[in-house]
Amino acid sequence: xxxxILFLLIFLTSGCADYRELSDMAMVSNIAITKExxxxxxxxxxxxxxSSSGDKQNASPSxxxxxxxxxxxxxxxxxxTLESPKKLYVGHVDTVIVSKDLLKDGASEFIDFILRDPExxxxxxxxxxxxxxxxxxxxxxxxxxxxxxxxSSSIEISSKIQGMVDNVxxxxxxxxxxxxxxxxVLPSIYIKEMKSYNEEVNxxxxxxxxxxLNVFKDDKYISYISEDASLGFNLLxxxxxxxxxSFKCDKDKYGSIEVVDSKASFSYDKxxxxxxxxxxxxxxxxxxxxxxxxxxxxxxxxxxDKLEEKIKNSIKKTIEEEKMTKSDFxxxxxxxxxxxxxxxxxxxxxxxxxxxxxSSDIKVKVTYSxxxxxxxxxxxx
Numbered sequence: 001x002x003x004x005i006l007f008l009l010i011f012l013t014s015g016c017a018d019y020r021e022l023s024d025m026a027m028v029s030n031i032a033i034t035k036e037x038x039x040x041x042x043x044x045x046x047x048x049x050x051s052s053s054g055d056k057q058n059a060s061p062s063x064x065x066x067x068x069x070x071x072x073x074x075x076x077x078x079x080x081t082l083e084s085p086k087k088l089y090v091g092h093v094d095t096v097i098v099s100k101d102l103l104k105d106g107a108s109e110f111i112d113f114i115l116r117d118p119e120x121x122x123x124x125x126x127x128x129x130x131x132x133x134x135x136x137x138x139x140x141x142x143x144x145x146x147x148x149x150x151x152s153s154s155i156e157i158s159s160k161i162q163g164m165v166d167n168v169x170x171x172x173x174x175x176x177x178x179x180x181x182x183x184x185v186l187p188s189i190y191i192k193e194m195k196s197y198n199e200e201v202n203x204x205x206x207x208x209x210x211x212x213l214n215v216f217k218d219d220k221y222i223s224y225i226s227e228d229a230s231l232g233f234n235l236l237x238x239x240x241x242x243x244x245x246s247f248k249c250d251k252d253k254y255g256s257i258e259v260v261d262s263k264a265s266f267s268y269d270k271x272x273x274x275x276x277x278x279x280x281x282x283x284x285x286x287x288x289x290x291x292x293x294x295x296x297x298x299x300x301x302x303x304x305d306k307l308e309e310k311i312k313n314s315i316k317k318t319i320e321e322e323k324m325t326k327s328d329f330x331x332x333x334x335x336x337x338x339x340x341x342x343x344x345x346x347x348x349x350x351x352x353x354x355x356x357x358x359s360s361d362i363k364v365k366v367t368y369s370x371x372x373x374x375x376x377x378x379x380x381x
Contacts, residue, residue, distance in 0.1 A: 181333025
């Protein structure tokens with residue numbers, strides 16, 4: 001009898017009840033969401049299976065756009081689904097772009113909609129934009145036929161080598177809203193006008209990642225921060241791999257260093273209301289347009305001092321803009337919550353005031369190497 005029950009369980013419950021043919025679904029690659037007056041609008045980019053599986057030498061875009069509006073996000077998405085002859089499948093979405101107009105009112109409704117849908121893979125890249133979402137979604141980048149692949153790769157590369165753009169996925173964004181003592185950040189994308197002599201290879205408009213991060217208070221968009229503050233944020237969070245940092249080495253001349261390794265740590269002194277920051281950075285001198293003799297110790301020391309000053313100023317700018325925006329995107333409250341919970345419980349309602357009056361002690365140590373240089377003359381400044 002037990003064998004019979006086991007046999008029935010195996011063969012009757014291991015079927016493919018939820019199985020769907022791939023050809024019956026439309027694979028969504030990108031989604032854009034905005035709010036206009038009292039209505040939501042959603043645009044989806046769907047992979048064109050006919051174009052994707054056809055002639056590979058055909059350079060025509062392999063996406064189709066569907067859009068619609070509604071009073072709620074669920075209604076809007078259902079209306080979009082009715083535009084497509086196939087069921088929209090969102091399990092492989094690469095990027096979701098949400099307008100700043102919607103995020104100013106708060107991201108909670110958008111987050112709730114995504115979390116309630118079991119088909120959504122929650123690790124997609126999340127971006128915001130000031131530009132019209134219709135125009136954003138209609139731009140096909142050069143050399144690729146699927147826009148989401150270009151956007152995703154741009155975010156990944158920029159977050160590693162540019163130093164200002166932070167790669168944020170949906171899970172991380174939601175976590176920083178729900179976790180005590182930290183406010184989230186998001187990168188943004190904008191449309192850049194390009195002059196072109198060959199429109200087929202270089203279209204007149206491109207999607208470009210903004211170097212300025214966008215900061216929130218709880219789930220509401222507040223503002224963007226400067227490029228220097230964005231660099232400081234990523235340095236403090238060890239988010240960069242190999243960015244190029246330019247520094248002033250003369251009145252009107254600059255040099256560059258490629259960062260090889262960077263480690264940052266910070267602690268908080270509650271008695272002095274001070275954050276103590278330490279950054280150790282190693283790099284390779286990639287360009288020097290100043291007449292400094294780096295074959296001598298004093299020349300090397302001078303470059304290191306100028307680099308340390310540049311990084312200190314970026315960190316100071318980050319702290320200043322944390323105060324200005326009243327957004328704890330650095331996570332000072334989170335640090336207290338994790339390291340001194342009892343103290344945090346006493347002061348959590350006064351965190352805005354604490355951050356406004358916080359001071360800092362920033363220590364930066366830069367070491368660099370240089371493979372070769374033809375600039376080994378005497379210093380002239």
